[in-house]
Amino acid sequence: MNSAIILSNINEHVQLNSDERTYLESVLISRPFRHDELIVQNGDVARYIMFVNSGYIMSYYTDQAGDDHVVQFAAQGWWSGDLFSLSADPRTIYSTKGLSNGELLLLPRSAQDQLFEKYPKFERYFRITFQTSLIRQQLRFIESYSLTAEERYVRFQSRFPNIDQYIAQKYIASYLGITPEFLSKIRKRLLLK
């Protein structure tokens, strides 16, 4: 398993010694995926959190009307996956799909608890990771209120340049919270400018 990326990612926040490194590598599971593959289906028991070692994936939520809402795109170096819900129900409400070929590193939930118990450094690493994600999520929430769809699209493009190649427009529309038709209109408007 190639763990260079996850190690360098962790190393940005805490310095692992070789014990810690070895232990981490021993609990990670390689999980290759293919373009368009359904990696996790909502309703599955959420056993892992997932680190994108290569490629692109997306997570989405299917509401009661049966409509999908893209919650997150994740590229190399990102964590993804249900953080284990607040309720007693262990089943995930998100689905995950491959947007390209690639590889995930899975961290099983059980291993995570042991990891924290044995090596508090990981506790710190995930504290920082969750804190950062929370800040990001709050910003995205604010933007969804205070910006128009067009502004959000423009901002999306500058935040993920060239990602268009990997992601169908309908998924981008869903991520932005609009219909594919309306995204079409926006794109046309922007071209005319």
Add this chain to the structure above:
Amino acid sequence: MNSAIILSNINEHVQLNSDERTYLESVLISRPFRHDELIVQNGDVARYIMFVNSGYIMSYYTDQAGDDHVVQFAAQGWWSGDLFSLSADPRTIYSTKGLSNGELLLLPRSAQDQLFEKYPKFERYFRITFQTSLIRQQLRFIESYSLTAEERYVRFQSRFPNIDQYIAQKYIASYLGITPEFLSKIRKRLLLK
């Protein structure tokens, strides 16, 4: 200082010994507030995270058009405040206002780092707290997409029953992401049902 509430809150997740308890109490700062008081102004340097020991507060974001957007209401037992932004700029983008008389316990940023360094148990406590907040924030985001304004209002009411007494309708409207006028319409519609 009355630290019973924060201690019992922490105790739900980790067991503190008396050293840890004493140290925590030594770094917390009591900060009483009054109804309608502006506790934190956006642009201030974010020096603290805040624990609501009694009363109600709200945090809001002021966008470039000058419109406020309520991000969070917090009651007794909740953490609030800027989690220190991703950027280098230490100034907060949120403002905080008292919705009643009450008291905050302030945890200075500098003390937080030392707390983590000295007692890893706090690292765990905040890891769990951030993780839970992130899950909540994700759910709220999803709801803002997949529910109508009316549904969100009904859900808000059942989630915070009787909070109406403390919170002006315009703030509730802002929290829900709609105008006060439209909330008025919704309330009328609901009465007729």
Add this chain to the structure above:
DNA sequence: GGCACAAGATGAACCAGGTTATGAAATGCG
């Protein structure tokens, strides 16, 4: 290459929610 099918573009009718304006009720305050 050619066929099938999904994705994107386009346009018309429609609707949830916003905007603006006005008055009434509640609240603050000297």
Add this chain to the structure above:
DNA sequence: CGCATTTCATAACCTGGTTCATCTTGTGCC
């Protein structure tokens, strides 16, 4: 108390975004 200010309700009108239907352009895949 009486005046000023803020909040809430109501209504007419406006608009960003949706829905639905049709057409065009990819994009597998044998």
